[in-house]
Amino acid sequence: MVQDCNIFEIWEEYKSSLYRFILNRLPYEQDAKDLLQEVLLKSYQYCSKGKTVLYLKAWLYKIASNTIIDYYKKAGKHQPLIDDLVEEENSESAIGEASVYIKALLQLLPQEYAIPLAMYDLGDMSQKDIAEKLNLSLVNTKSRIQRGRVKLKERFLECCAVAFDENGEMISFDIKPQCKELQAEKMRLEKLF
The missing domain is CATH 1.10.10.10 (Winged helix-like DNA-binding domain superfamily/Winged helix DNA-binding domain)
Known part of the structure; x- marks a missing residue:
């Protein structure tokens, strides 16, 4: 279902679970907070163009996964398997949120x-x-x-x-x-x- 891309409403609903998702994949809490802000910025830039999103939650977790991958590439650190991040994205977000x-x-x-x-x-x-x-x-x-x-x-x-x-x-x-x-x-x- 296509949904309007109102980033402020979206962000209030998902920022807590996105933060936990990112924090579970990074060694430092401050890095997780910084990446969360990057996800906000990327999603805001997309939404400010008046676009709509098909599946909001999956879209945000995809942005978060890509941001985590970029973090490991930039830092030259050991990167978690990309496939693991993508496969875990939907089930991990629900399980992580519930846990x-x-x-x-x-x-x-x-x-x-x-x-x-x-x-x-x-x-x-x-x-x-x-x-x-x-x-x-x-x-x-x-x-x-x-x-x-x-x-x-x-x-x-x-x-x-x-x-x-x-x-x-x-x-x-x-x-x-x-x-x-x-x-x-x-x-x-x-x-x-």
């Missing part, structure tokens, strides 16, 4: 599941270390992590509208209006950028 809200969703789970799950998946602790730290048996720890994942997935699907492609890859993600906790987190994140 930002995992910590907020974890806070909605009962502590008995949220804590071991966070320690295992976000803290990279072994199940054995988690069991010792929480004074649980290893079997109980494994069970809580598995149940936590199920509950997290249920809350995610309850709070988010998600679309998948034919390969089962996430291609779009949006927070449902009735999910007040994630809407509040989204607003908090948008204020940071």
Whole structure:
């Protein structure tokens, strides 16, 4: 669907997820901020000519990918595989955007599941270390992590509208209006950028 190229509306909607996309591919935060500004400038220059865009989100991520590639070429640094950037572009943007809200969703789970799950998946602790730290048996720890994942997935699907492609890859993600906790987190994140 062709959409008007109003860069100010577009930028407000996508700058947070674009920043995370760029930051995941660069070693320094300041470089990511600089590249984000380059993406804004490139998109503004295009839109100021009165042009329209077919798929806004994909278009912005393509600009970001090309800007990252240019960054590595100019710096003479090791460049990530171009194909990897292009292939990951759509699924990575949706997955990356969704993953930002995992910590907020974890806070909605009962502590008995949220804590071991966070320690295992976000803290990279072994199940054995988690069991010792929480004074649980290893079997109980494994069970809580598995149940936590199920509950997290249920809350995610309850709070988010998600679309998948034919390969089962996430291609779009949006927070449902009735999910007040994630809407509040989204607003908090948008204020940071």
